[in-house]
Amino acid sequence: MNTLDYDVLNRALTWQAEGHHLHLFTVVQTWGSSPRLPGALLAVREDGHLVGSVSGGCVEDDLADKARSNNLPATPSLMEYGVDYGVDKAEAQRYGIPCGGRLLIFVEPLTQASALQSVLAGLEQRKLVCRSVHLETGEIRLSEGKPGATAGVEDGWFHNYFGPQWRLLVIGANQLGAMLASYAQPLDFQVLICDPREDIRAEWRVEGVTWVDGMPDDVVLAIKPDPFTAIVTLTHDPKLDDMALLEALKCDAFYVGALGAIQNQAKRRDRMRMFGLTEHEIARLYGPVGLSIGSRTPAEIAISILAEIIQVRTQRRQQAAMNSSDNIAALKASTACAV
Numbered sequence: 001m002n003t004l005d006y007d008v009l010n011r012a013l014t015w016q017a018e019g020h021h022l023h024l025f026t027v028v029q030t031w032g033s034s035p036r037l038p039g040a041l042l043a044v045r046e047d048g049h050l051v052g053s054v055s056g057g058c059v060e061d062d063l064a065d066k067a068r069s070n071n072l073p074a075t076p077s078l079m080e081y082g083v084d085y086g087v088d089k090a091e092a093q094r095y096g097i098p099c100g101g102r103l104l105i106f107v108e109p110l111t112q113a114s115a116l117q118s119v120l121a122g123l124e125q126r127k128l129v130c131r132s133v134h135l136e137t138g139e140i141r142l143s144e145g146k147p148g149a150t151a152g153v154e155d156g157w158f159h160n161y162f163g164p165q166w167r168l169l170v171i172g173a174n175q176l177g178a179m180l181a182s183y184a185q186p187l188d189f190q191v192l193i194c195d196p197r198e199d200i201r202a203e204w205r206v207e208g209v210t211w212v213d214g215m216p217d218d219v220v221l222a223i224k225p226d227p228f229t230a231i232v233t234l235t236h237d238p239k240l241d242d243m244a245l246l247e248a249l250k251c252d253a254f255y256v257g258a259l260g261a262i263q264n265q266a267k268r269r270d271r272m273r274m275f276g277l278t279e280h281e282i283a284r285l286y287g288p289v290g291l292s293i294g295s296r297t298p299a300e301i302a303i304s305i306l307a308e309i310i311q312v313r314t315q316r317r318q319q320a321a322m323n324s325s326d327n328i329a330a331l332k333a334s335t336a337c338a339v
Contacts, residue, residue: 003165003188006123008041008052009116016112021046023072024114025063026160027054028104028151031082037317039151039160043110046070054105055081072107076133076158079105106151106158108133115140119162126164126226132157147227147252150317164228165190168309171216171244172234173200176259179302180232181206187306194219194244195235216244220251230255230309232289242271249281255312257289257305286312 008024015022025042042052048064059081066072073079082102110116115131119142122129128145135156145161152159166189170177173195181191191209194216195201201211212219216233225231231248232255233241241258248256249272258268265287272282290304291311 004052005039005041005162006120006165008043009120009162011051012043012110013116013120015043015045016110016114016116022110023063023067024108024110025052025054025079026106026108026151026158028078028106028153028158030104031102037150044072055103059103059105072109074109076106076108076135076138078135078153078158079107081105106133106153106160108138108158113140115142118142123162123164126228128164128226129162130159131162132159164226166313167192167223167225167229169194169212169220169223169225169229169231170234171195171219171232171241172236172259173197173204174234176298176301177234178204178206179298180234180305181209183302183306185209187310189230192219192223196240216240217247220244220247225251225253227252227254229253231257232305232309233258236260238268238271242268242275245272245285246275246277249277249284254316255286255309256284257286257308259289259301260287262288 012022012024022043022045025044027036027038027040029038030036036054040052040054042050042054042060042063044050044063044067046067048068050060050064053060063072080102108114119129119131122142128147130143130145130149132141132143133139135153135158145163149159149161151161168180168184168189169192170180171194173193177193177195181193184191185208192212193204193209194212194214196215212223214222220231223229225248229252231244231253233244235241236259245256245258245268258265260268265285268287269282269285272285286308289308290301291308293300293304293307295301295304
């Protein structure tokens with residue numbers, strides 16, 4: 001879950017406390033190009049004031065107009081925008097639907113019993129929360145989410161998954177580590193830094209990160225990496241990098257990478273085998289770390305690392321979306337209201 005969607009939930013709770021009536025919109029599925037992924041949120045008040053985004057275009061404007069004219073569903077519903085569902089190509093461009101595609105949105109009138117506070121409480125404890133809403137009755141259930149799951153409809157229920165913020169643990173507070181920490185924060189990563197070398201730490205100048213004291217292997221264990229965590233080692237010192245990798249490759253982090261040339265990576269993998277790691281665990285290592293874009297400077301290398309992390313994260317999201325897409329088609333025809 002990114003911080004924008006987290007802010008949407010917080011803002012919705014504030015509006016509820018102020019006495020506003022509002023609707024919550026969630027992207028369920030898109031066809032064609034789309035700036036928002038399934039699960040993205042938008043909250044709209046009765047006066048058209050809104051926070052968040054479901055399309056990045058004029059769909060938000062249309063929903064705000066419907067809110068002001070009291071023309072939004074009074075019960076949980078599915079809404080579609082697109083050329084095949086009551087919107088011609090000219091209107092599709094007006095509504096900001098890229099390439100004349102389609103957008104499926106779940107819309108829900110929010111009440112004081114919407115359980116948003118419980119969702120936020122779970123996120124603050126780094127839990128993955130599944131929030132389910134029954135399409136006919138409006139009943140709301142909260143349960144433990146499944147890593148990799150995406151928003152979708154199944155057996156009459158709309159499910160959305162709220163996960164903790166993405167984390168990046170950087171082992172090494174050198175110049176490359178500073179660049180990586182600087183670039184990762186605008187990409188919605190909470191950045192954790194570990195480096196037991198006091199002289200290196202004394203020269204650290206990047207704000208907004210969390211220092212984690214201890215030796216790298218102890219730090220990996222202490223933060224309890226989950227499927228929302230990436231770990232990168234950058235010290236070039238096997239005594240530090242290998243210690244972290246020995247634990248990181250056995251944990252649930254979705255990405256584990258290590259800086260170093262191809263020859264050094266081969267030697268590192270041999271050392272991993274000596275310490276008893278399985279071939280499956282060793283195969284999880286991204287090394288040399290980063291996409292091959294010809295990067296040479298610390299800034300370029302940091303960009304290549306983050307690009308690879310984002311690529312891996314996106315691939316996992318796409319696979320999860322493919323696994324759940326069949327569930328959406330089953331109820332869409334009977335529950336969608338054409339826009």
